[in-house]
Amino acid sequence: MKDNNTLLHVENLKLYFKASKGIVQAVDGVDFDLPNNKAVVIIGESGCGKTSMAKALLRLLPKNVAEYSGKILLNGVDTMLMSDEKYRTDVRWVRMSMVPQAAMNSLNPVLKVGDQVAEPIIVHHSVPKEQALDQAKTMFQRVGVPVDFLHRYAFELSGGMRQRVAIAMSLVAVPDLVVLDEPTSALDVLTQANIMNLLKRIKKEIATSFILITHDISTSSELADNVVVMYAGQIVEVSDNRRFFTAPLHPYSAKLMASVPRLRGKEQPDFITGQPPSLINPPTGCRFEERCHKRFSKCSEEPPTVNVDGILVKCWLYT
Amino acid sequence: MGSDVEITTPKATKQKSGFVTTLTRVLKYSGVRLLSLFITVVIGVYLTIMIANMGGYVDQMMKSEIQERITMQIQANPAFRTMDPATRSQLTQEKIQSEIDRLGLERPLVIRSMGFLKNALTLNLGRAQLMSSDSGSRNVKAIILERIPYTLLLMGTANLILFFSTLFLALALSRKYGSFWDKFVITLSPTSSVPPWFYGIFLILIFAAVLKILPFGGVIDAPVPKDFLGRALSVGRHLILPASSLILSSFFLSIFNWRTFFLIYSSEDYVETAKAKGLPSRDIERRYILRPTLPTIITAFALLLIGLWAGAIITETVFQWPGLGRVTFRAINLYDTPVIVGTTIIYAYLLAITVFLLDFVYALVDPRVKIGSGGGPQ
Numbered sequence: 001m002k003d004n005n006t007l008l009h010v011e012n013l014k015l016y017f018k019a020s021k022g023i024v025q026a027v028d029g030v031d032f033d034l035p036n037n038k039a040v041v042i043i044g045e046s047g048c049g050k051t052s053m054a055k056a057l058l059r060l061l062p063k064n065v066a067e068y069s070g071k072i073l074l075n076g077v078d079t080m081l082m083s084d085e086k087y088r089t090d091v092r093w094v095r096m097s098m099v100p101q102a103a104m105n106s107l108n109p110v111l112k113v114g115d116q117v118a119e120p121i122i123v124h125h126s127v128p129k130e131q132a133l134d135q136a137k138t139m140f141q142r143v144g145v146p147v148d149f150l151h152r153y154a155f156e157l158s159g160g161m162r163q164r165v166a167i168a169m170s171l172v173a174v175p176d177l178v179v180l181d182e183p184t185s186a187l188d189v190l191t192q193a194n195i196m197n198l199l200k201r202i203k204k205e206i207a208t209s210f211i212l213i214t215h216d217i218s219t220s221s222e223l224a225d226n227v228v229v230m231y232a233g234q235i236v237e238v239s240d241n242r243r244f245f246t247a248p249l250h251p252y253s254a255k256l257m258a259s260v261p262r263l264r265g266k267e268q269p270d271f272i273t274g275q276p277p278s279l280i281n282p283p284t285g286c287r288f289e290e291r292c293h294k295r296f297s298k299c300s301e302e303p304p305t306v307n308v309d310g311i312l313v314k315c316w317l318y319t
Numbered sequence: 320m321g322s323d324v325e326i327t328t329p330k331a332t333k334q335k336s337g338f339v340t341t342l343t344r345v346l347k348y349s350g351v352r353l354l355s356l357f358i359t360v361v362i363g364v365y366l367t368i369m370i371a372n373m374g375g376y377v378d379q380m381m382k383s384e385i386q387e388r389i390t391m392q393i394q395a396n397p398a399f400r401t402m403d404p405a406t407r408s409q410l411t412q413e414k415i416q417s418e419i420d421r422l423g424l425e426r427p428l429v430i431r432s433m434g435f436l437k438n439a440l441t442l443n444l445g446r447a448q449l450m451s452s453d454s455g456s457r458n459v460k461a462i463i464l465e466r467i468p469y470t471l472l473l474m475g476t477a478n479l480i481l482f483f484s485t486l487f488l489a490l491a492l493s494r495k496y497g498s499f500w501d502k503f504v505i506t507l508s509p510t511s512s513v514p515p516w517f518y519g520i521f522l523i524l525i526f527a528a529v530l531k532i533l534p535f536g537g538v539i540d541a542p543v544p545k546d547f548l549g550r551a552l553s554v555g556r557h558l559i560l561p562a563s564s565l566i567l568s569s570f571f572l573s574i575f576n577w578r579t580f581f582l583i584y585s586s587e588d589y590v591e592t593a594k595a596k597g598l599p600s601r602d603i604e605r606r607y608i609l610r611p612t613l614p615t616i617i618t619a620f621a622l623l624l625i626g627l628w629a630g631a632i633i634t635e636t637v638f639q640w641p642g643l644g645r646v647t648f649r650a651i652n653l654y655d656t657p658v659i660v661g662t663t664i665i666y667a668y669l670l671a672i673t674v675f676l677l678d679f680v681y682a683l684v685d686p687r688v689k690i691g692s693g694g695g696p697q
Contacts, residue, residue: 058595063496092597100595105588110611110685120596153686169596 006073007176007209008034008057013070015049015056022280023066026052028233030070031305034177034226039203039210041224043217043256047276049233050213051101054181057211058098059087075176093120097170101181104162107154113162114140114150117169124173139168142205143198160191164198171206179211184219192219199223217260221245229253232276232287238312249313251294286316345690352678356671361440363667364660368435371659375428380654382424389414435660444661449653453641459661462646466630469538470642473635474627476558477565481573482623486616489577490604493585504574511572516633519564523637526560533560536639561638565631584612613684621673621680628666 015027026049034040042050055061059079061068072079079091097120100106108116117139118132127135137147143164154162163183170178180199184192196219203210203223214220220227227244229237229252237250248254258270274291277283283290285300292299298316306318372378393399393411402410419425438445444459452462492501526533533556534540540553584590585608593607609616630644643662650658681688 060591060595088597088599092595094597098592098595100588100592102588106592108589108593108607108611109687110613111606119598123596123598123602155687 005035006033007036007075009071009073009076010057011071011073013053013056013072014067015052015061015065016067017052017062018064018066019280024279025233025282026279027056028279028282030230030233030235032228032235032238034209034211036176037207037209038225039212039223040226040228041220042211042213042228042230043215043220044230045215045272045276047279048230049279050215050230051181052233053230054098054179054211054213058092058096058179059084089124093173093175094124095175096177096179097173097175098179098181099163099166099170099183102186104159104186106166107162109154111153112151113154113157113165114152117150117165117172120169120173136168136172139172140165142171142202143168159187160194163187163191163195167195167198167202171202171208174206175208177209177211179213181213182215183212184216185214192216196223217256229256232282233279234287234314235312236288236314240311243311249308249311249318250288250315251292251317252288255291255293286314348690349675352675356675360664360667360671361436364439364664365432365436367663368432368439368656368660369428371654371656372428372432373654377654377656378424378428381422382419385418385422386415389418435656439660439664442664444664445657447650447658448655450646450650450655450658459657462658463643463661463665466641466643466646469640470630470635470644471627472554473558473561473565473640473642474630477562478623478627480562481566481569482620485570485573486577489574490581490608492574492578493581493608494600494604496582501578504571504578507571508575509572510567511569513568514633515564515568515631516637518567519561519634519637522560522564536561536637538641561634561640565634580612580615581608584608587611611685614681614688617680617684618677621677625666625669625673628669 010033011031013027013030014025017024017026028049030053032040042053044050056068056070057072070080074091074095079087082090107113114133114136117136118129121127121132121135122129133150137150140147140150145161145164145168149157149161149165154165157165167183170180183199184195187195199210199212200223202208210223212220212223221241224241227237227239227241228235229239229248229250231252237244237248237253239248239253244253245257248257252272255270255272258267259272261269272291277287277290284302286292286295286303289295289299294317296316301316303314303316304319305312305314308318390411393407393414399407399410423431437443444463446457447459447462450462451457452465454461454465456462488504492498492504495501523535527535536557538554538557539550544550544553587607589611590603590607593603598607628643630642630647632644632648634640635642635644636648646658647662649655650662678690682690
């Protein structure tokens with residue numbers, strides 16, 4: 001089914017929420033694979049289920065979950081079958097860690113940041129506090145945070161520094177996979193660039209896989225090995241870096257790429273008309289049909305996922 | 320956690336001068352704060368004095384009461400029967416005048432109130448006008464001191480049990496949002512709209528009248544037990560019903576309040592991060608929910624401690640519990656101004672001291688708070 005190089009294998013992952021108006025199908029049957037030591041970027045508009053997918057992968061479920069099913073194989077072990085306690089001790093942070101969406105608020109305001117960074121190894125590896133703090137110190141140096149910041153509180157740090165601390169925290173227990181949920185969205189452009197450069201450097205230095213969730217296509221292009229495009233809770237295209245950024249296959253991907261301003265070339269950025277459909281009662285057939293400039297008669301039926309030279313695309317155009 | 324407790328100065332290199340500036344800042348802040356609190360206490364107590372005197376109307380009432388009393392006295396006294404009406408009336412007027420002079424009612428209240436204020440602020444509580452303590456003293460201090468132990472015993476027992484049990488039950492419930500017990504508590508929270516004395520009447524009915532296992536009221540059995548243990552047990556038995564009715568009447572609402580409070584704080588991003596980090600539930604509750612909310616919890620606790628002072632008027636009456644609540648209630652009914660002012664001034668001082676100390680406690684438990692640095696957290 002999969003070769004030994006596959007770190008993460010996700011199959012038919014579903015995460016539905018109960019809302020007052022009905023069931024929100026935030027993640028609706030998602031399949032993808034992630035090889036070892038690769039970075040995959042998940043892109044899509046807001047409200048496409050990117051963050052929900054991160055939550056589903058990390059089992060950080062809100063209280064109104066209606067359905068949570070599918071397979072998440074990490075190194076061949078299905079984590080969906082684990083009990084909460086086993087998942088906590090065996091997977092959380094030691095195998096899979098995260099850099100949360102609002103890293104600004106992801107640090108406890110009344111604990112020193114050094115203690116927070118050291119905390120996971122104290123809990124999971126039963127390391128004495130001194131040693132854990134030493135490791136936190138190494139991590140701080142690696143992400144470019146001055147070492148004396150270990151004894152500071154989150155409110156004494158700038159946004160960029162907090163983000164670096166969050167990244168240091170995610171790496172401290174040497175996980176196999178780090179999920180970064182829009183790690184730069186709350187930062188100014190210069191700091192964004194700094195953080196992206198940091199991530200690129202870390203990716204080269206450390207043997208860890210990354211899932212980067214973003215709507216910022218231009219910055220993600222530098223980091224990504226593979227690209228996953230999500231639309232309305234589903235994956236519409238799984239491609240690789242080289243081919244996706246030059247010639248995306250799915251009409252939605254093409255439109256997304258066209259909406260990115262170019263440094264060279266005369267093309268004006270294009271935009272996609274309309275809104276993504278509501279995830280409460282998503283349309284039958286292709287979910288992008290309504291906004292698609294290439295739609296034709298077949299699009300009212302559910303499109304299959306087609307393999308075009310190794311690129312998976314969920315569109316009738318390529319059958 | 321002990322190492323967290325310090326008022327941090329930003330630059331470690333400038334520690335010495337940093338310490339001095341911190342000290343002057345804290346001292347300056349304390350001075351300003353104490354002064355403003357003192358002014359608040361003065362205003363509050365002065366208002367109480369004016370209100371307790373009903374803006375001078377109590378003087379009128381006292382004057383007419385003196386007039387009536389002395390007229391009656393003279394009329395009823397056989398020694399004055401033979402006097403001719405003019406002399407008798409003159410004598411009456413003189414006696415009334417001397418009584419009014421003795422009480423100082425001639426001078427306007429505004430002037431006398433300054434004296435009252437000074438006495439109150441220096442805790443020179445004076446003598447009650449009409450009330451006396453159970454041992455027969457007219458001293459306001461004696462009246463209050465006699466009742467304090469009973470009030471503190473009842474209110475302290477009930478409120479401390481209430482506070483800590485509801486706090487920890489609420490924390491547990493907030494982690495199990497939407498569970499059966501959560502819904503159970505929410506459903507029962509309106510039971511707190513019923514006042515404690517109402518529960519008291521029911522508890523008396525059930526446990527004293529029908530089951531006959533607990534006393535109807537009072538603090539101790541009629542022949543007082545000779546040994547200390549016997550007395551303690553007897554007081555304990557008398558304490559059960561009033562304390563239970565105080566606890567019962569706030570129990571579910573209090574859990575509901577704290578649970579909602581904890582729910583808000585458990586949806587913070589850092590709590591979710593802590594969960595993703597795989598920390599055990601106990602650590603998350605302790606370090607990521609309780610610790611950041613400690614200032615609020617301490618405030619609630621400190622206010623509860625001062626609240627003990629007020630007593631519970633009707634509940635004390637229902638259980639014939641000789642507490643401060645009943646004293647205050649009686650003093651208000653009798654317009655016994657010194658007693659009203661006496662209880663108020665002690666309450667005001669306690670409140671001011673608590674508010675003052677809370678600022679320092681905040682700085683100890685929350686690194687974002689710095690004494691006297693003006694701006695709040697970023």
